Amino acid sequence: MTSFIPPLHEKSPHLPFGDQQDSAFYGRDIISVNQFDRGQLNYIFDVAHEMYEMVARVGSFDLLKGKILASLFYEPSTRTSSSFTSAMERLGGSVIPINNVSYSSVTKGESLPDTIRTLEAYADVIVLRHPEVGSSALAARYAQKPIINAGDGIGEHPTQALLDLFTIQEELGQVDGLTITMMGDLKYGRTVHSLARLLTLYDIRLNYVAPEILQMPAGIKEEVEAKGIKQASYEDLIPVLPETDVLYVTRVQKERFEDPSKHEELKGSYVISTETMKAAKDRMIVMHPLPRVWEIDMGVDEDPRAAYFRQMEYGLYIRMALLAMVLGKA
Amino acid sequence: MTSFIPPLHEKSPHLPFGDQQDSAFYGRDIISVNQFDRGQLNYIFDVAHEMYEMVARVGSFDLLKGKILASLFYEPSTRTSSSFTSAMERLGGSVIPINNVSYSSVTKGESLPDTIRTLEAYADVIVLRHPEVGSSALAARYAQKPIINAGDGIGEHPTQALLDLFTIQEELGQVDGLTITMMGDLKYGRTVHSLARLLTLYDIRLNYVAPEILQMPAGIKEEVEAKGIKQASYEDLIPVLPETDVLYVTRVQKERFEDPSKHEELKGSYVISTETMKAAKDRMIVMHPLPRVWEIDMGVDEDPRAAYFRQMEYGLYIRMALLAMVLGKA
Amino acid sequence: MTSFIPPLHEKSPHLPFGDQQDSAFYGRDIISVNQFDRGQLNYIFDVAHEMYEMVARVGSFDLLKGKILASLFYEPSTRTSSSFTSAMERLGGSVIPINNVSYSSVTKGESLPDTIRTLEAYADVIVLRHPEVGSSALAARYAQKPIINAGDGIGEHPTQALLDLFTIQEELGQVDGLTITMMGDLKYGRTVHSLARLLTLYDIRLNYVAPEILQMPAGIKEEVEAKGIKQASYEDLIPVLPETDVLYVTRVQKERFEDPSKHEELKGSYVISTETMKAAKDRMIVMHPLPRVWEIDMGVDEDPRAAYFRQMEYGLYIRMALLAMVLGKA
Numbered sequence: 001m002t003s004f005i006p007p008l009h010e011k012s013p014h015l016p017f018g019d020q021q022d023s024a025f026y027g028r029d030i031i032s033v034n035q036f037d038r039g040q041l042n043y044i045f046d047v048a049h050e051m052y053e054m055v056a057r058v059g060s061f062d063l064l065k066g067k068i069l070a071s072l073f074y075e076p077s078t079r080t081s082s083s084f085t086s087a088m089e090r091l092g093g094s095v096i097p098i099n100n101v102s103y104s105s106v107t108k109g110e111s112l113p114d115t116i117r118t119l120e121a122y123a124d125v126i127v128l129r130h131p132e133v134g135s136s137a138l139a140a141r142y143a144q145k146p147i148i149n150a151g152d153g154i155g156e157h158p159t160q161a162l163l164d165l166f167t168i169q170e171e172l173g174q175v176d177g178l179t180i181t182m183m184g185d186l187k188y189g190r191t192v193h194s195l196a197r198l199l200t201l202y203d204i205r206l207n208y209v210a211p212e213i214l215q216m217p218a219g220i221k222e223e224v225e226a227k228g229i230k231q232a233s234y235e236d237l238i239p240v241l242p243e244t245d246v247l248y249v250t251r252v253q254k255e256r257f258e259d260p261s262k263h264e265e266l267k268g269s270y271v272i273s274t275e276t277m278k279a280a281k282d283r284m285i286v287m288h289p290l291p292r293v294w295e296i297d298m299g300v301d302e303d304p305r306a307a308y309f310r311q312m313e314y315g316l317y318i319r320m321a322l323l324a325m326v327l328g329k330a
Numbered sequence: 331m332t333s334f335i336p337p338l339h340e341k342s343p344h345l346p347f348g349d350q351q352d353s354a355f356y357g358r359d360i361i362s363v364n365q366f367d368r369g370q371l372n373y374i375f376d377v378a379h380e381m382y383e384m385v386a387r388v389g390s391f392d393l394l395k396g397k398i399l400a401s402l403f404y405e406p407s408t409r410t411s412s413s414f415t416s417a418m419e420r421l422g423g424s425v426i427p428i429n430n431v432s433y434s435s436v437t438k439g440e441s442l443p444d445t446i447r448t449l450e451a452y453a454d455v456i457v458l459r460h461p462e463v464g465s466s467a468l469a470a471r472y473a474q475k476p477i478i479n480a481g482d483g484i485g486e487h488p489t490q491a492l493l494d495l496f497t498i499q500e501e502l503g504q505v506d507g508l509t510i511t512m513m514g515d516l517k518y519g520r521t522v523h524s525l526a527r528l529l530t531l532y533d534i535r536l537n538y539v540a541p542e543i544l545q546m547p548a549g550i551k552e553e554v555e556a557k558g559i560k561q562a563s564y565e566d567l568i569p570v571l572p573e574t575d576v577l578y579v580t581r582v583q584k585e586r587f588e589d590p591s592k593h594e595e596l597k598g599s600y601v602i603s604t605e606t607m608k609a610a611k612d613r614m615i616v617m618h619p620l621p622r623v624w625e626i627d628m629g630v631d632e633d634p635r636a637a638y639f640r641q642m643e644y645g646l647y648i649r650m651a652l653l654a655m656v657l658g659k660a
Numbered sequence: 661m662t663s664f665i666p667p668l669h670e671k672s673p674h675l676p677f678g679d680q681q682d683s684a685f686y687g688r689d690i691i692s693v694n695q696f697d698r699g700q701l702n703y704i705f706d707v708a709h710e711m712y713e714m715v716a717r718v719g720s721f722d723l724l725k726g727k728i729l730a731s732l733f734y735e736p737s738t739r740t741s742s743s744f745t746s747a748m749e750r751l752g753g754s755v756i757p758i759n760n761v762s763y764s765s766v767t768k769g770e771s772l773p774d775t776i777r778t779l780e781a782y783a784d785v786i787v788l789r790h791p792e793v794g795s796s797a798l799a800a801r802y803a804q805k806p807i808i809n810a811g812d813g814i815g816e817h818p819t820q821a822l823l824d825l826f827t828i829q830e831e832l833g834q835v836d837g838l839t840i841t842m843m844g845d846l847k848y849g850r851t852v853h854s855l856a857r858l859l860t861l862y863d864i865r866l867n868y869v870a871p872e873i874l875q876m877p878a879g880i881k882e883e884v885e886a887k888g889i890k891q892a893s894y895e896d897l898i899p900v901l902p903e904t905d906v907l908y909v910t911r912v913q914k915e916r917f918e919d920p921s922k923h924e925e926l927k928g929s930y931v932i933s934t935e936t937m938k939a940a941k942d943r944m945i946v947m948h949p950l951p952r953v954w955e956i957d958m959g960v961d962e963d964p965r966a967a968y969f970r971q972m973e974y975g976l977y978i979r980m981a982l983l984a985m986v987l988g989k990a
Contacts, residue, residue, distance in 0.1 A: 066720030
């Protein structure tokens with residue numbers, strides 16, 4: 001395969017969006033959190049909130065009847081693929097599920113651009129999960145139909161960041177003025193990196209709580225710093241919990257530790273229990289991208305401040321909004 | 331993960347059903363054959379018969395339009411998952427297919443309760459197949475949406491038992507007064523255990539035909555005995571075939587025998603052929619949960635008494651009925 | 661399992677079709693390219709062209725609303741299964757996706773006839789991909805519902821041949837009078853064998869361009885010869901390219917060569933580049949069944965004569981036409 005790259009389509013996410021919000025997303029790709037400004041985020045959240053109200057009222061409706069989503073997953077992700085499938089079905093559309101595609105290198109099998117150009121003969125929009133950074137941007141360069149990035153390796157997972165932000169706004173009424181504390185594996189967690197970037201568009205404070213070897217990377221901190229956001233790092237939750245409005249917990253994987261006993265040790269200091277919650281504000285939320293392992297005790301699930309299962313539901317509305325918008329039906 | 335277990339929801343199958351049949355199943359789980367009484371079975375079969383008539387007349391209809399089924403299979407079962415998918419689609423609903431989920435232990439991956447609580451943000455009803463006994467009951471304890479057990483290991487597979495019973499009623503007009511002969515692997519066959527339990531609600535006779543090492547377990551026989559049902563065990567079909575109204579054949583797997591020649595030997599005595607059928611009543615049926623291997627000769631397929639493929643179709647109507655009922659649309 | 665074979669159903673594709681084209685395909689199977697005459701091909705292409713116009717105008721429509729397709733793939737084929745799924749969904753129908761079915765021999769698992777007879781209790785039409793030659797014909801012999809062959813090993817893949825022919829007709833306005841040059845692996849390529857057979861119904865010329873070890877098999881050439889079609893073999897594209905109306909390129913797999921350096925050597929002589937295209941007619945098309953590896957340079961993709969991605973789209977319309985026809989809705 002040569003390295004021939006066609007010119008960017010006019011729908012490219014690298015071009016600035018137009019001013020007219022109502023048509024700004026029609027035919028566009030959703031590749032990176034960096035493509036959004038606050039006006040666009042507000043617009044997405046307004047549409048997502050309408051989706052929430054429609055689902056509460058009628059369950060499903062025929063906004064995207066006759067439209068087809070190709071759900072192309074090169075690596076399994078039950079949660080994300082189920083969420084997009086449900087989003088399309090609640091809007092009356094159909095899905096072509098393509099799971100467990102064996103990832104074959106460019107030299108052995110078909111290139112991603114060819115697969116994308118084949119699928120766009122069958123579908124109106126393509127959701128892509130692929131283990132390689134930049135794969136969604138590559139796909140978008142070739143596709144005439146909108147591409148939605150559902151995770152490109154350690155790159156981005158923009159719909160996750162959008163649903164995280166939407167959860168905060170819906171649960172607490174606004175984002176400005178809040179103190180957001182991120183805890184757990186902040187070094188390798190794609191989720192917290194994207195969310196931190198997106199939060200720099202707001203007037204907030206960021207706390208990072210993690211063991212030293214899992215702290216937020218310097219690169220992200222510099223980006224946050226450059227936007228004038230106040231941030232601080234801690235190894236313990238106790239000093240910052242009382243002032244925290246959003247506690248965003250992530251999974252700490254055993255594999256990150258050379259010494260397994262180190263991982264065991266952490267379970268003491270970094271687990272959220274009903275006891276922990278006593279020191280938290282009455283009006284705050286606990287979030288987690290799931291799956292969790294031991295980071296949040298199941299006893300916390302009954303606490304009304306535990307927002308992580310509602311967070312899954314907000315993800316449905318964000319994905320409904322994005323599908324409707326890129327298909328010109330919002 | 332701690333062992334915290336939340337209180338049962340009011341929809342729990344462990345609570346007795348109400349008297350009003352039309353709303354008795356709305357929001358309920360379908361976990362075990364033990365949850366049904368005869369009145370409820372009659373109601374399910376009435377609805378299933380209506381489904382049969384509607385499918386014969388119009389193929390599909392929009393009773394569950396806009397509703398979403400999450401079909402969650404932790405182990406493959408093409409027959410059962412296809413049947414539920416078809417049932418949902420014939421009712422105008424949609425499906426989120428989740429197959430080949432790698433089963434990961436509670437310590438390594440996500441717990442079943444968390445998976446269920448995530449999926450119920452996307453779906454209106456969840457069908458669960460899982461290799462562990464009690465998994466569906468566990469799921470039901472956490473879920474707000476109805477759970478339908480599609481097989482929990484060597485536990486139960488209630489929709490199979492319901493479709494077996496419905497087949498008998500539809501094919502022979504009634505269940506009371508019949509002689510049902512079960513043949514094959516009665517020791518390990520989950521299907522015959524559930525069916526035997528369900529049949530104790532009727533006035534029937536049970537014959538068990540199996541080699542001694544594969545006979546019906548003492549526990550099941552005691553349950554049947556306690557309900558006052560006449561039962562008898564045989565090693566050969568010949569003496570009971572002439573009086574049999576329903577011959578329920580099951581698969582005998584080679585793996586059950588330490589001595590493989592023993593398995594070969596059985597093929598002589600436990601296979602149903604056109605020759606065998608000569609000694610059977612004119613009005614009787616042969617059933618099999620499928621897949622069959624050698625237990626029923628393909629020549630028998632053309633015999634009108636061979637009901638096993640029709641049995642698959644009755645399964646569709648039972649699953650349509652259950653989906654409509656738990657979603658409050660029957 | 662005995663070798664009992666029931667009599668053919670009246671819907672068998674081995675019987676000649678009736679004269680009335682509008683009902684000729686209702687309830688029929690699509691098994692082999694040999695079952696079609698020119699009148700039937702014209703009819704299929706007329707319906708496919710209508711599908712193209714309808715999709716261009718409205719995207720999807722409810723011609724097959726309420727109908728269910730069982731998509732049964734014993735080996736993966738993302739392109740073919742996605743195309744059939746899209747075809748069914750654009751017609752308003754539903755799909756039961758059955759992928760990654762582990763192929764088990766007749767002695768160990770369920771026989772194909774039993775699987776088919778089970779699925780037809782749930783679906784209105786079955787698309788079958790299976791690694792064994794003759795599997796679709798076998799399935800059709802047992803099924804009451806229409807079977808569409810989506811590839812039976814090195815046997816046939818009739819919908820591919822139909823879409824290839826439809827692409828030629830749509831792109832160039834007619835098939836008669838054209839010179840079609842097939843290039844690449846002509847020995848093992850199921851696609852070019854079926855297409856060559858189908859082309860013998862037209863007044864065309866065939867050129868075969870391949871290294872000697874990958875030339876068109878003598879058997880196919882004899883069939884073509886018997887129909888009075890002019891054909892000629894070459895090892896190089898240069899002499900025939902200027903007169904070529906359709907250049908049909910296929911993939912040359914490394915595994916076909918005992919000496920890997922031989923494969924490398926070919927890349928020089930059998931690759932289509934922008935340079936190659938300079939010697940081709942202005943009005944001609946390049947086709948490829950995809951996936952391609954190195955046979956067509958990506959630079960050629962922008963050439964309007966590159967028809968291989970449009971070919972994928974024509975496949976959608978052919979499959980929509982066939983589904984509508986066998987379900988009696990064309």
